[in-house]
Amino acid sequence: MTIDWLDFTPWSALAGGALIGLAATLMLVLIGRIAGISGILGGALGFPRGDSAWRWAFVAGLLLSPWVFRLAHPLPPVRIDAGYASLIVAGLLVGYGTRLGSGCTSGHGVCGLSRLSPRSLAATLSFMAAGFVAAYVAHHLLGVGS
């Protein structure tokens, strides 16, 4: 392993991360909810039933964010190398897995670790480890995108 100094962007990573923390803070302070995206989306789809308006509003904010960003700054690249078959397999795993595991990078990774939850730490270590292994297998052994 070598560090990719060319693509490493420490300052924008920290600044963007702080904004993500701010978004989680807004949810928490204003409406008392965790900014966990898979949970919000799962809830918006109708389970558990009820109170879905704020969930759709959060999703709408995410969908609109690139257009708001664009008012101030040209959009950064969004490069999706995986092919359609890989995207379908990956999407199914992400959808099912985040619901089964009750969270994703935002709910467990950001909010859970911020409130020092051992449960979220276990989840985060699990999906990180699986992510490293899957990235190696998919991109070096199977040659899916890269």
Added chain:
Amino acid sequence: MSKLSALLSGLVFGIGLLVSGMANPAKVLGFLDLAGRWDPSLMLVMGGAIAVGLVSFALVKNWPRALNGQPMQIPGNRQIDRRLIVGSLMFGVGWGIAGFCPGPALVALGLALPKALVFVAAMLAGMLLFQWRPGKS
């Protein structure tokens, strides 16, 4: 107020993903792919988010209600069980294949990218499959 707050939070979250570069699956895979040239940026994104989050969660620790008057809804489950680990492993495998987790996928969908549309459709299908799974506990 709840809807407006959630909309604002979603906007800020998405802008944070764009600023940090995490809306770009190629950059996320630059972190997850340890065998190539490794881009540690994602770790600093998590670090920046958690640094802010630690303060916020400590601040509201004893709040009975949020500013909108509703009770705080912070998960109380502390159990590390098989379901948590298996679900997180499945999620991680999907994340490592495509470089997308749910937030960045929704931001990319906002840009109407065809590949993002396919990924999000499959992700929603996965969530519905979970909801309709037989013999759920």
